[in-house]
Amino acid sequence: MDKERLLERLNWFYSLELNQVDLYKSQSKAFQNDYTGRVFERLAVIEQGHVDNIGAKIRELGAQPTRLGDVIAPMLGHLAGKIIGATKLEEVLKINTMIEFKAMKDYRELIKNLITSNYGSKDLIKLLQDNYIDENLHTEWFKTKLSELQTTEFALKQVLL
Ligand SMILES: [Fe+2]
Ligand SMILES: [Fe+2]
Numbered sequence: 001m002d003k004e005r006l007l008e009r010l011n012w013f014y015s016l017e018l019n020q021v022d023l024y025k026s027q028s029k030a031f032q033n034d035y036t037g038r039v040f041e042r043l044a045v046i047e048q049g050h051v052d053n054i055g056a057k058i059r060e061l062g063a064q065p066t067r068l069g070d071v072i073a074p075m076l077g078h079l080a081g082k083i084i085g086a087t088k089l090e091e092v093l094k095i096n097t098m099i100e101f102k103a104m105k106d107y108r109e110l111i112k113n114l115i116t117s118n119y120g121s122k123d124l125i126k127l128l129q130d131n132y133i134d135e136n137l138h139t140e141w142f143k144t145k146l147s148e149l150q151t152t153e154f155a156l157k158q159v160l161l
């Protein structure tokens with residue numbers, strides 16, 4: 001690990017977090033009459049916190065945070081179009097979980113890389129771990145909500161059949 005590579009990675013996270021702010025903001029509007037809409041609104045605030053804390057680390061390293069554009073679409077490949085089109089809460093939750101999983105995987109890799117190469121301050125590693133924990137909590141909420149929806153659907157089918 002060197003400074004250039006670290007900045008490259010941090011800018012990638014900076015962009016991903018920005019994309020997630022936009023995504024959760026638009027989802028909070030789409031589900032604004034639901035509790036879920038409020039949760040998405042909170043998630044957008046938390047992801048904005050990640051944008052800001054990573055942006056601050058990039059500046060500490062003497063660089064300017066740079067938005068790399070849409071990093072979510074390439075990550076999802078053929079599913080990308082579904083993000084904009086997804087109106088069904090179940091689909092939205094599945095897509096969100098995929099994105100959070102990818103964020104967690106990449107945070108884990110960067111943390112491991114910094115520790116094994118003995119590069120980066122303790123503060124930076126702690127910050128990345130804290131962001132990782134937030135993503136982990138988001139994922140767990142999505143999973144709980146999804147299984148709640150599926151259980152209701154199942155129960156309804158039992159009654160109707
Ligand atoms: Fe985040
Ligand atoms: Fe998250």
